Amino acid sequence: MPEVLKAPLAVEFPFTRSLGPVQSAFLTGLRERVVLGVRTGDGRTLVPPVEYDPVTAEEIRDLVEVAPTGTVTTWAWNHAPRRDQPLDTPFAWALVRLDGADTALLHALDAPGPHAVHTGMRVRVRWAEERTGAITDIACFEPYDGDPAQPTGADREFEDPITGIVAPARLDYTYSPGRAQSAYINALAEHRNVGERCPSCHKVYVPPRGACPTCGVATSEQVEVGPHGTVTTFCIVNIKAKNLDIEVPYVYAHIALDGAGLALHGRIGGIPYDQVRMGLRVEPVWTEGARYPDHYRPTGEPDADYDTYRELL
Amino acid sequence: MNREIAVVAFAQTDHRRTSEEFSEVEMLMPVLHEVLAQTGLKTADIGFTCSGSSDYLAGRAFSFTLALDGVGAWPPISESHVEMDGAWALYEAWTKLLTGDADTALVYSYGKSSPGPLRDVLTRQLDPYYVAPLWPDSVALAALQAQALIDAGDTDEPALAAVAARSRTDATANSHAQLRGSVAHGDYVVRPLRTGDCPPIGDGAAAVVLAAGERARELCDRPAWIRGVDHRIEAHSLGVRDLTDSPSTRLAAERAGAFERPVDTAELHAPFTSQEVVLRKALGLDDGVRVNPSGGALAANPVMAAGLIRIGEAAARIQRGESDRALAHATSGPCLQQNLVAVLEGDPR
Secondary structure, eight states: OOOOOOEEEEEEEEEEEEOOHHHHHHHHHHHTTOEEEEEOTTSOEESSOOSBOTTTOOBOOEEEEEOSEEEEEEEEEESSOOTTSSOSSOEEEEEEEETTOSSOEEEEEOOSSGGGOOTTOEEEEEEOSSOOSSGGGEEEEEEOOSOOOOOOOOOSSOSSOOOEEEEEEEEEEEEOOHHHHHHHHHHHHTTOEEEEEOTTTOOEESSOOSEETTTTEEOOEEEEEOSSEEEEEEEEEOSOOTTOOOOSSEEEEEEEETTOSSOEEEEEOSSOGGGOOTTOEEEEEOOTTOSSOSEEEEOOOOOOOGGGTGGGO | OOOOEEEEEEEEOOOBSOOTTSOHHHHHHHHHHHHHHHHTOOGGGOSEEEEEOOHHHHTOTTHHHHHGGGTOOOSOOOEEEESSOHHHHHHHHHHHHHTTSOSEEEEEEEEEOTTSOHHHHGGGGSOTTTTGGGOOOHHHHHHHHHHHHHHTTSOOHHHHHHHHHHHHHHGGGOTTOSSOSOOOOOSEEEBTEEGGGSOOOOEEEEEEEEEEHHHHHHHOSSOEEEEEEEEEEOOSOGGGSOTTOOHHHHHHHHHHTTTSSOOSEEEOOOSSHHHHHHHHHHHTOOTTSEEOTTOGGGTOOOTTTHHHHHHHHHHHHHHTTSOSEEEEEEEESTTSOEEEEEEEEOOOO
16 A cells, blocks of 8 residues: 655634623733732632633623732643743643632743642742733743732723734644545546545545445545546636636536546636536646646537436536 | 433444544544444434544544545435534434434544644633633643642542553453553653553544334343433633532433442543542542443543543443443543533343
């Protein structure tokens, strides 16, 4: 069996999220070096604050300031920080109950080693130099042996409140398409279209995925299809896609390659767009170095009879 | 309508660090064929199909629709999907059968963790405002829970090592397991958790067939009757919770009927050694209960399938006559955030 293909795949997205009134106040407060909690109906103060009481589901909006000092309730020593974590030197993850709060906040704790961290230890917020209204405005916590700090008494209504955050996220994968699709892509590199025949219904699938979706059985018998094929149906594209250097209008078509049990799709070129028709006989056009046909063009053969492709529409 | 529903068949892959030579459907299909072959059913005979998976693992969108190619979805079938562990897909299928809309159900789930950085991928399920931007990985969060247990006097590092050793020793009898036999407790990954306290990262799939009433008796010599299933969730903020306890597991177990009579077997979905400590306490399991004879998630933890495998393993034990009443548990999310409990019984002997 030839080697399966592999390629790096980065999935990256700047998640843009709007904030509710409580989250907005909390994150804007961090920007101003003020930590806000929210008071529940039974008088507990939740930090970080949420908009609904996790016990009663009651809506809660009563913001209160807590101190930037607190106590570690549990911790874990992270000797090998990972990408995007708050510190790039070894640190402790810690849940910290800030003075004045009844719940704990998760963040990093900068300490020289695990020997310097224990549950119950006193810590304080180390603010990030540049603050934008995000949880990362707290750079981390650091050991602190003083008394609880006093809240600043800041007004809880801030100028220019944060109403949303952008949280970029990137994950790096190694993508492998598996056996059947690897074989298909490898054949394409030799300008061949190879499908797989279902052992049960005998239909030839191209591109093959290793399974017959009708019968639910594995496909493995490879069958070369094409290179000629028939346009079974098509549409005319009138809007140019961004970064696409194909002049509009152009035709996008379903093409049943000879011997294939279903149609794949591709662009039709080499013929005015308004002359493309069902039954048109076409062949792939390869460009140098490409791993798939750039487009399909007419072969000049007579049009296929409708009955030869009606099952493949 | 009061219908009896049973697990009548269970199959799983050999769980491996990587299965890059297979697409998801190529990995899944043999398991689907095996579980159907156990019952003699064909796809067309199945009344309802439900699956569990997550596109984030492999980093590809709508992968579950492609996995359907392995089921044979033409002519059209009655089908559903949950973006969760397959145990929750089983819950949906069970309720569907309870309504009387179907007599049989196929439940499957799969996960390929090998393509991506799993510890980082799982951070994307966390609160996106206050937690996810810090990228606390799955081991780090479990380690916070482990330290809380140690501080509370509920366990210590040697006790955690013993959980790991027992699980991997039991897994020597499980040919599907990824990690078995003598496994070193190893170095710290995130202290206090060592490599031995953590589950292997791997790819795998599992499938179960459910059937109702007499249909179950036709398909299986000793059906594993589902006496109850329930699932519950904790507050999402870790700092609100008591990490040394799992009240959601206890409540789910109570509603599933787990405490009405003792169980002899418990398959607990505890990917980390410390989580078994939490679950044993929450469920009140004493030493008389056989916990994770399969080796549990410490021996194989294909994400999105490991919970369904717990139900499958418990059911298979009943079918083999090794258990009369078993508890199966599945979890999802950080530090046992969401928990499902199923109670299974064999006919009296």
